[in-house]
Amino acid sequence: MSILISYSRHPNCNAIRNWIRKNQMKTPLGLVLSAIVCLPSLASRAAGSAPPTALKTFLEREGFGGSPLRRRLGNHLFATTIINGRRTALMIDTGSPRTLIDRSTIRGLGLPVENTKQRVGGIWGWKPEHYGVSKLATLMMGNCTFMDVPITVADESQINKIRGPHLDGLFGAHEMSKFGMVIDCARQMIYVNPKGPSAATTEKLTEFLAGRGFTRIPMHFDDRHHLAIDAALNGHPTPLIVDTGASTTLLASSVAHACAVSLSPLKIHIRDTTVGIVPINIGHIQELTLGSLRIPNAEVVIADVAKEVGAGLLGEEYLSWNFAVVDVGGMNLFLRPPESGPRTNR
Numbered sequence: 001m002s003i004l005i006s007y008s009r010h011p012n013c014n015a016i017r018n019w020i021r022k023n024q025m026k027t028p029l030g031l032v033l034s035a036i037v038c039l040p041s042l043a044s045r046a047a048g049s050a051p052p053t054a055l056k057t058f059l060e061r062e063g064f065g066g067s068p069l070r071r072r073l074g075n076h077l078f079a080t081t082i083i084n085g086r087r088t089a090l091m092i093d094t095g096s097p098r099t100l101i102d103r104s105t106i107r108g109l110g111l112p113v114e115n116t117k118q119r120v121g122g123i124w125g126w127k128p129e130h131y132g133v134s135k136l137a138t139l140m141m142g143n144c145t146f147m148d149v150p151i152t153v154a155d156e157s158q159i160n161k162i163r164g165p166h167l168d169g170l171f172g173a174h175e176m177s178k179f180g181m182v183i184d185c186a187r188q189m190i191y192v193n194p195k196g197p198s199a200a201t202t203e204k205l206t207e208f209l210a211g212r213g214f215t216r217i218p219m220h221f222d223d224r225h226h227l228a229i230d231a232a233l234n235g236h237p238t239p240l241i242v243d244t245g246a247s248t249t250l251l252a253s254s255v256a257h258a259c260a261v262s263l264s265p266l267k268i269h270i271r272d273t274t275v276g277i278v279p280i281n282i283g284h285i286q287e288l289t290l291g292s293l294r295i296p297n298a299e300v301v302i303a304d305v306a307k308e309v310g311a312g313l314l315g316e317e318y319l320s321w322n323f324a325v326v327d328v329g330g331m332n333l334f335l336r337p338p339e340s341g342p343r344t345n346r
Contacts, residue, residue, distance in 0.1 A: 067142025072164035095243030096172035180329025202330030217291030233259035246315035
């Protein structure tokens, strides 16, 4: 689900009109042991070679495995995966605390599901459905294989209401954090560190990207285990969830009003099965501050959202437009505005 705003500044004009058909908010997943195997690349085994000039080469030399991502209508990044030997596809969703698989896919895989008492939450409110839990024996992504992956189960069929490749669920922040994953939003790659998060690698990555004009913005997990950053709207401090699964950047109506965000009403509504009709507006922010990075004249989507969403979501359009590198393992978001720094060999 997306809404067309002025996109002279944005690279994905169709994304806004198809905004956030993925609209689940997920709850925290406890730390459950899983394992991963990544096949080494030639670059990671190279010795005595010249310093890397591209992020891909740098991460491969640090021992990361990688998988290419694709972008479908709706501005959703997804990876082709193999679950228990079956070809599947998962949206890369930093806004989802846990990896979630659609119930129809689970039925096709023949996996047992244990029901829970936790209700499914969405951007617009709680749903009558309850989460289930299960486990994947193997999940292959690129040259990496996750084993014994704990997952949640819910009806996620709404992400396939737009035209494009079928998605079987969401790959969430729990696995990303556990295995030190790095997402290159603009160049559409995801990297996995089989050794898990590494402070030394994080320091090297920070230095590598700083030399290429990137600004580092620290991330943290909020009380619902969502990845978030400190931001500001027209000078008003406002935390935002970093959400690669959100097509566009979304603000709660109450927050927009409190931060003097001007509105342009649209004759567009979202029909939600839980709360009914939701009106959508466009907000104009004189200055959007992300960490120390300032974006003037920012345009965002404004709507009444569930309180679990908080102030709002930093969506994929601003992430990709600013060449975002999301270092979940190191808990850093790196951004570089398109007008700054070199554009090649990044």
